Amino acid sequence: MSALLEIRDLHVTHAGRPILDGVDLTLERGEAVGLAGESGCGKTTTALALMKLLPGGFEQTGTMTLRPPGVEEPINVERRTEAGMQVVRWRHVSLVFQGAMNSLDPVKRVDSQIAQAIYLHERPASAKDVGARIGELFTTVGLTPALGRRYAHELSGGQRQRVMIALALACRPSLMIADEPTTALDVVMQAQILELLERLREQLGLALILISHDLGVLSETCDRIAVMYAGRIVETGPVKEVFAAPQHPYTKRLLDSLPVIGGSRELAAAIPGGPPDPGDLPQGCRFRPRCPYAAEQCLEDPALREVRPAQAAACHFAPWAQWPAAHEAAAEGAAG
Amino acid sequence: MSAPLMEVRDLSVHFRTRRASARAVDGVSLEWRRGEILGVVGESGCGKSTLARALLGLVAPTAGEVASDGASVNGKTALRELRRNVQMIFQDPYQTLNPRQRVATIVAEPLRVQGVDGDHDARVQRAMEDVGLDSGRFLDRYPHQLSGGQRQRVAIAAALVLEPDGLICDEPVSMLDVSVRAQILQVLIELRTRRDLALLFITHDLSLAWSLCDRLAVMYLGRIVEHGSAVDVIERPQHPYTQALVAAVPVPSAEARIREPLSGELPDATSVPSGCRFHPRCPRRFEPCDSVDPPLLAAGSDGQLAACLLHDPKRAPDAVA
Numbered sequence: 001m002s003a004l005l006e007i008r009d010l011h012v013t014h015a016g017r018p019i020l021d022g023v024d025l026t027l028e029r030g031e032a033v034g035l036a037g038e039s040g041c042g043k044t045t046t047a048l049a050l051m052k053l054l055p056g057g058f059e060q061t062g063t064m065t066l067r068p069p070g071v072e073e074p075i076n077v078e079r080r081t082e083a084g085m086q087v088v089r090w091r092h093v094s095l096v097f098q099g100a101m102n103s104l105d106p107v108k109r110v111d112s113q114i115a116q117a118i119y120l121h122e123r124p125a126s127a128k129d130v131g132a133r134i135g136e137l138f139t140t141v142g143l144t145p146a147l148g149r150r151y152a153h154e155l156s157g158g159q160r161q162r163v164m165i166a167l168a169l170a171c172r173p174s175l176m177i178a179d180e181p182t183t184a185l186d187v188v189m190q191a192q193i194l195e196l197l198e199r200l201r202e203q204l205g206l207a208l209i210l211i212s213h214d215l216g217v218l219s220e221t222c223d224r225i226a227v228m229y230a231g232r233i234v235e236t237g238p239v240k241e242v243f244a245a246p247q248h249p250y251t252k253r254l255l256d257s258l259p260v261i262g263g264s265r266e267l268a269a270a271i272p273g274g275p276p277d278p279g280d281l282p283q284g285c286r287f288r289p290r291c292p293y294a295a296e297q298c299l300e301d302p303a304l305r306e307v308r309p310a311q312a313a314a315c316h317f318a319p320w321a322q323w324p325a326a327h328e329a330a331a332e333g334a335a336g
Numbered sequence: 337m338s339a340p341l342m343e344v345r346d347l348s349v350h351f352r353t354r355r356a357s358a359r360a361v362d363g364v365s366l367e368w369r370r371g372e373i374l375g376v377v378g379e380s381g382c383g384k385s386t387l388a389r390a391l392l393g394l395v396a397p398t399a400g401e402v403a404s405d406g407a408s409v410n411g412k413t414a415l416r417e418l419r420r421n422v423q424m425i426f427q428d429p430y431q432t433l434n435p436r437q438r439v440a441t442i443v444a445e446p447l448r449v450q451g452v453d454g455d456h457d458a459r460v461q462r463a464m465e466d467v468g469l470d471s472g473r474f475l476d477r478y479p480h481q482l483s484g485g486q487r488q489r490v491a492i493a494a495a496l497v498l499e500p501d502g503l504i505c506d507e508p509v510s511m512l513d514v515s516v517r518a519q520i521l522q523v524l525i526e527l528r529t530r531r532d533l534a535l536l537f538i539t540h541d542l543s544l545a546w547s548l549c550d551r552l553a554v555m556y557l558g559r560i561v562e563h564g565s566a567v568d569v570i571e572r573p574q575h576p577y578t579q580a581l582v583a584a585v586p587v588p589s590a591e592a593r594i595r596e597p598l599s600g601e602l603p604d605a606t607s608v609p610s611g612c613r614f615h616p617r618c619p620r621r622f623e624p625c626d627s628v629d630p631p632l633l634a635a636g637s638d639g640q641l642a643a644c645l646l647h648d649p650k651r652a653p654d655a656v657a
Contacts, residue, residue: 038513039484156601157380186379186540188598191584213513216543216586243588257518258588259547261570267525267547270518274483 002067002074004029004174004207005050010062012042012049012231017279019045019058021231024304029069029174032201032208034218034239036254037228040275043211046228047177050077051095052085068092068174091121094168096161098180103164104152110163111148117170137166140203142196158189165196169204176200177209182217194221215258219243227251230275230286233304237311247313247320250287285315293317293324339406340367341502341534342391342422347400348558349383349390356606360386362558363400370501373528373535375549375566377542377581379602383558384538388504391536392424420450423495427507429487433479440475443494450498463493466531467523485516492523502534503527510541521548542585546570554578557613558605563632564640574635574642576620612645620646622653 005027012020020042027033035043048054050064064077066088075088089095097103105113111134118130135145141162152160161181168176178197182190198221200206212218218225219239226236227250235248246252256268273290276282282289284299291298297316307318349361361383368374368391376384389395391402393415402409404418423446426432433442443460452459464471467489479487488508495503505524509517525548527533539545545552549566554575562575573579580598600617603609609616615625625645635642646652 038515158601187542187581187584188379189601190586191598194586214586215514215588219588220586254514255588257514259543260587261543261546261582261585265547265567267518267521270522271515272519274485274516 003027004031004067004069006063006065007046007050008063008065010046010049010060010064012045012054012058012060014058014278018281019231019278020049020060023062023228023231023233025226025233027175027207027209030201030205030207031224032197032210032222034222034225035209035211035228036213036215036218036225038213038275041228042231043228044179045231047095047179047209047211050177051089051093052077052080052082053089053095066092066175087121090117090168090173091171092173093175093177094171094173096164096168096176096178096181098183104160106152109149109151110155114148114163114167114170117167121171133170134166137169140169140200141166142192157185158192161185161189161193162196165193165200169200169206172204173206175207175209177211179211180213181210183212183214190217197221215243215255227254230281231278232286232314234287234315235311235313236304237308241308241311245308245311245320247307247311247318248287248315249291249293251313252320252323338370339403341370341405342368342536343403343406344387344391345401345403347387347390347402348398349386349395350398353606358605359558359608360605361390361397362608364555364558364560366553366560366563368502368534368536371528371532371534372550373537373548375537375539375545375552376555377539377545377552378555379540379581381602381605382555383605384555385506387555388424388506388536388538391504392419392422416450420498421500422502422504423498423500424504424506425488425491425495425508427510429484429491429511430479432491433487435479437478438475439477439479439482439490442479442490443475443497446494446498452498459497459499460493463497466496466527467493468519469493483516484512485519488512488520489523492520492527496527496533499531500533502536504536504538506538507540508537509544510539542570542581554581557603557608559613559643560632561614561643562635562641564637568637568640572636572640574640574647575614575644576618576646577614578642580617580619612643622646624651 003026007023007025010020010023023046037043049060054060066075066077080088104110114134115130134148138145138148143159143162182193197208201208210218210221222239225239225242226233229250235242235251246255253271257270271290276286285302288294288298302314302316304312304314306312345365347361347364351358351360364387376387378384386395390397409415409418440460443463444456447456461471469489509520512520524535528535537549546566552566552569553560554562556577562569562578569578570582573582598617611626611628612630615621628645630643630645632641632643633647635647
């Protein structure tokens with residue numbers, strides 16, 4: 001069976017500046033892949049490029065092939081016109097944004113917003129069927145159907161995020177992209193939403209691209225993870241492998257900078273500086289100016305290559321047998 | 337022992353609406369000692385931010401007392417004095433800085449408001465140094481010319497320019513990226529070491545609270561339900577609510593975990609449940625929990641307190657944690 005989604009060599013530029021630089025991503029049916037990285041690294045741009053929702057001024061190249069179950073011909077997203085994309089969005093791929101409050105219409109009852117999405121994609125739908133389906137959707141996401149009569153402001157943050165997920169599921173897509181779906185929520189609500197996403201994958205065979213800067217969230221929900229830095233994927237592999245033995249210094253430093261309850265209470269040294277401006281990228285490895293292990297070789301651009309079974313990293317020195325202690329010490333000094 | 341930097345006794349802050357009264361803070365007693373990092377954690381709506389605001393007199397208490405240095409904070413003069421000594425920074429560095437003022441003006445503003453004499457420029461310089469910003473490069477900039485992390489540094493510099501003894505930080509890093517937040521935390525920790533600055537950390541991030549704080553208070557619906565050293569409270573929680581909170585923290589690890597998220601949501605502060613306010617969501621409730629409001633009881637380690645009848649030897653069933 002071929003992959004549900006294949007993105008090859010995706011480039012996005014804005015006013016000549018490279019925002020995404022050769023992103024490859026493959027997703028099997030029912031698989032959950034996490035996109036990690038800091039603001040501006042290209043996580044959301046990847047999602048928007050896939051949906052062809054990038055605002056004017058952005059140029060995208062590369063191929064994006066969708067093979068939804070039950071659809072004979074593969075969908076070549078990159079060749080679709082705007083009208084052609086409207087059939088793909090929501091029906092095959094849906095998107096849940098970060099700010100649930102801002103994505104719901106404040107003056108419409110939430111059930112009528114879901115109904116609207118269904119009518120748009122399935123013309124002959126009868127009002128009765130649509131009503132029953134909305135009831136089902138609400139139950140699926142763990143809301144009592146009566147809440148459908150409410151307006152967005154009458155719901156809590158967690159309830160609104162559930163409505164957004166119901167909306168995303170309305171046309172039974174095979175892939176859902178969730179962009180920071182729990183960032184605005186606190187721990188308990190976050191745990192509930194993550195559990196819901198897990199259940200949906202099981203029940204509906206839904207594939208998931210989860211975008212988050214929170215590595216903990218990704219580790220609990222995803223099968224694989226892709227860590228992005230300055231418009232590129234710098235490391236990818238099964239979540240467990242990447243967290244147990246990161247192979248790119250950036251992944252390593254990101255993991256170190258999160259306190260883990262029960263581990264060391266000492267805060268690790270921060271990664272010095274910030275990510276580069278896409279208009280002013282450093283020569284060679286893009287992480288080089290912030291990397292404690294940088295050497296002369298790093299002036300040459302490292303390719304993303306397999307360094308351990310199923311795990312790839314864009315670092316000349318990978319695979320790292322172990323992280324050198326002397327370098328660690330030097331790094332602490334540089335950061336402090 | 338000297339008096340705590342700040343203290344609240346039986347503090348309540350109720351907000352009256354037309355139909356109901358919201359008990360945002362409902363009988364809280366807490367000490368914030370000099371030089372310590374005290375954390376207040378809980379879900380959105382538990383009252384932790386209202387508590388912080390009440391400390392600085394930004395909301396009026398309905399009942400109870402706020403004290404600073406052992407003396408009750410009463411009247412305008414005392415409040416003015418307090419605000420000179422204890423400063424506050426907020427979550428969103430995009431909203432707290434005046435977009436039309438240069439950094440130099442923003443950082444010097446507290447000096448003007450408090451009518452401080454002397455060399456303002458030198459104090460601004462020192463505050464900028466303390467937060468790791470180069471005065472030469474940044475003083476002439478406007479907030480829109482700064483990154484999120486730089487803005488938060490400017491906000492901290494403005495809070496430090498009066499050389500306070502305490503800094504209240506309301507979710508200071510929750511909007512920042514991982515690497516930037518580590519940098520800001522480093523700035524705060526260094527300030528505590530170098531200036532003996534006491535920090536009051538309001539956060540819903542339990543991992544952060546655990547690694548950063550000396551002591552921790554867990555709030556639920558306007559009450560402190562658990563209190564003790566940060567390590568005890570997070571690693572050996574004694575209140576079922578704290579246990580659920582800790583269990584809900586996503587952990588970046590190679591191990592898969594089985595999670596049982598707490599069901600339901602925090603009730604509205606206008607309809608506080610009878611008895612223990614956590615009982616409708618509590619997995620370990622027993623008979624008297626819906627009628628008896630538990631006080632903070634000794635539980636777990638030395639100095640650790642939990643407001644749960646499981647720790648009342650006269651009432652608890654045998655299965656004590």
